[in-house]
Amino acid sequence: MLTKLRGIFSVLSVFAASETVLLSAPPRGETSWSEAIEKASEFVSNLTLTEKIGVVSGGYLYPSLACVGSIGPISRLGFDGICFSDGPAGVARSDGVSVFPSGITVAATWDRELIYRRAVAIGEEFRAKGAHVVLGPSTGPMGRHARGGRNWEGFGPDPYLAGVSMNASVSGIQSTGVQACSKHLVANEQELQRTSSTAEDGTAIEAISSNVDDRTLHELYLWPFADAVKAGTSTIMCAYNRVNGNYSCANSDILTTFLKEELAFPGYVISDWFATHGTENFANEGLDIEMPGNVSTLAGPAYFGDRLLEAVNDGIVSEERLDDMAKRVMSPYFRLGQDDSFPTVDPSSGPVFLTYQFGHGSPLSAYYPEVDARDVRGEHAAIIREIGAAGTVLLKNINGALPLTNSSNVGVFGNDALYPTVGSVYFDIGGHSEGFEWGTYDIGGGSGTVRHTDLVTPLEAVQEKVKSFGGRVQILLDNDKITEGLFKTIYPVPEACLLFLKAYATEGVDRSSLDLEWNATQAVESTAAICPNTIVTIHGPGVVHMPWADNENVTAILAAHYPGEETGNAITDVLWGIVEPSGRLPYTIPKTLADYGPDIVESPERNATDGWQSNFDEGQLIDYRHFDAKDIEPLYEFGFGMSYTSFDMSDALEVDVTANLSALVDESQGIEPGGFIDLWTRVARVAVEVSNIGSRTGHAVPQLYVAFPQDTTPEGTPVKVLRGFHKVSLDAGESIAVQFELTRRDVSFWDPSAKQWVVPEGAFTFMAGFSSRDLKSTFETSILA
DSSP: OOHHHHHHHTTOOTTSOOSSBOOOOOGGGOOOHHHHHHHHHHHHHTSOHHHHHHHHHOBSOTTTTOSSEEEOOBGGGTBOOEEEEOOTTSOSSOSSOOOOOOHHHHHTTTOHHHHHHHHHHHHHHHHHTTOSEEOOOBOSSOOSSTTOTTGGGSOOSOHHHHHHHHHHHHHHHHTTTOEEEEEEESOOOOSTTOSOEEOTTSOEEOOOEEEOOHHHIIIIISHHHHHHHHTTOSEEEEOSSEETTEEGGGOHIIIIIIIIIISOOOSEEEEOTTOOOOSHHHHHHTOOBOSSOTTGGGTSOOSSTHHHHHHHHTTSSOHHHHHHHHHHHHHHHHHTTTTSSOOOOOTTHHHHHHHHHHOTTOGGGGGSOOOOOOOOOTTHHHHHHHHHHHTOEEEEEOTTOSSOOOOSEEEEESTTSSOOTTOSSOOOSTTOTTOOSSSOOSSOBSTTOOOOSOOOOHHHHHHHHHHHTTOEEEEEOOHHHHHHTOOTTOOSOOSEEEEEEEOOOBTTBOOSOSSOSSSHHHHHHHHHHHOSSEEEEEESSSOOOOTTTTOTTEEEEEEOOOOOTTHHHHHHHHHTTSSOOOOOOSSOBOSSGGGGOOOOOOSOSSSSTTOOEEEOTTTTOOTHHHHHHHTOOOSBOTTOOBOSSOEEEOSOOEEEEOTTOOSBOOGGGOEETTEEGGGGSEEEEEEEEEEEOSSSOEEEOOEEEEEOOTTTSOTTOOSOEEEEEOOEEEOTTOEEEEEEEEETGGGOEEETTTTEEEOOSSEEEEEEESSSSOEEEEEEEESOO
16 A cells, blocks of 8 residues: 555665755744654664563553653663643542633534644643553544544544644644643554454454555544644554554554655554553554553553564564664653753552542552642633633524523423532443433543543533522522423522533543433433423533423533543623523534444454454534435534624635645645645635624634546545634624635645645535535636646
8 A cells, every 4th residue: 555655765764864854943933853763762862672672562560650751761771751631631540730611612613723722731731740652642533433432532533633733732732841641553443353352252352444445544533643744743652543454653654655765754543541452563564652561461462572582582573673772762751851850740649549440548649648739720721611611602592592581480400400419520320321310411421531620610600690680599409300391499480500410531431422411412302392492512532412402492502522631711701691602513413323323333244353343434524524425404514603792704715826836745845744745735725705794893713625537537536625724703893805815735636546646627516605515706717727
């Protein structure tokens, strides 16, 4: 696969001086890749063979169980080791930390600056805790399946939006001197059979194989990883699943040809925890470090460590390859200056981890006594609150329901409004997808969850708000009592009934359905039957079912996602109009699950050890691309979101195309992390005027979609694809010119036979609007000379 690119890149090495290999600029003036690689090469040259093995084999025990994975210290060289910690929304298994909004929440802001600032704040907390590597950001899964258990961790199913989010997140994290680990590579789109398992008779059953064609990989699932590499990501985590029959962490097409050759990625590939299933085949095909590594025999087999040492001694894995692995692991450490005064690991992390895993009184507790946690939250509550509000999408607003006035009688209903009765952390409830009944969801479950040091609930925030103007709050939190429809404790009927509902999602299990949980649908119908001003707020992982959306007494609907620890304050800011709703959907909400496209593979296609197969026959046609191709009307489309004001867009779209553009990349310009330099060259500029025609200041999110020429692009090309967006604030009556810049990659398709990006001949159609279905202005022109 990709044989032509193998030939192109076989003469290149990111560790060799070459005029062809142009390494990207360092973050905020830190050491460049080339300087870091030189330092790493010198460091590795001083290691013994055993020490090199240690650098690429990982371990749990450094230091004191404080890190989910680690590289042990080498005292004689002054190397203190490297600490890896979950996860993409804050420091997991820790205390004194912030619970940040989830990936899908920040994607719903459509705001590059907020995405970056969130990442900076996350990086600051990891650094202050002494963690060298954030196991995040995540763009895998993207959300091929609406029921995917980990969709909420990423930035949604559109590669352009996800790519922008990955780029901003990597840049923000690494600006603090902490390594970003972009994950999970690639096409791990479901939790069921995501990794290998053992049958009752002891037979090993292989992980599901995601069978994806080359073009779809490049234009959809790999696209955001290219943005991460372009931003300088230190490491990339390969996934549990197989890709086209080979495990992701031993797939040379993905790890070597695409990542290290085509994208010139100079960092290291790290396995997901226990995603390594062999030694020489994984090392030789591109895996650079196994996790959890040397001591994983405590919970499962280790394949590097002693086994890798034996393979090197036997010549099965060359020492040259081992050196390459170690250099790659160490280069980001030097690039980000982590060898210079990096904070020590918080000594509380060990006992917090043990308590999180086993509770108090575990046998190991005597070795790791409780100590006060290092509180690293700083002023991050402010950015969490801001993102929580900005990531809230107003889906419905009739009869002037929102923003609320200072109503004297407000009802707070639903089991999502109060503090979680399970406590400060969301454990996976027996591996089930429905979560816990009582308490708000401000983050999902699994390795991406974070313990609450503080949490402002919707109930608490609404009570405080209403109390401030002397109003009254009536409360009914039991969904079962709500579904009875009697409301015996409520009198008089509130002027506004705020109903808080939820849907849970967690690593390890896919959602059983798209329905909101705990009798939510009946709770809506019952509340709306007595309250003509029912306002529904949903905390969930993304796509949910809303069969009641057209109920006339449901006057407003807000998708608040998983907004982090300031969830109550954030939603109150939106409800009372302190902040206007500026979120837009980063996914499509269907009327039914069947409308959404391919569903989770629930069973093997044949009775064999490799029987689990997922065929991505739809190609690139997921989410809004699927709805466009099949001409399906969604409930709420990709990019949709309402405001408390109104916007308009001129019907005159200006397009300026670079003259004398060639169809193929100019390879003579060289290559750097992210691919050929020319692939990222700006080749077109599109401009449109946006106006606020309402009565108050608000945020518009103009979006640019591109339709490729029908006659000169292959079958399976989407009807249109997102290729630009901006979030702009406009005062009432104000107009502004918005510009979108497109790169060569944005107007190219991947030709799998030629193994290169191609700008097609013929007319492109540029479409600007406020959602994928609300297009105001179009312009048709050719790109090529």
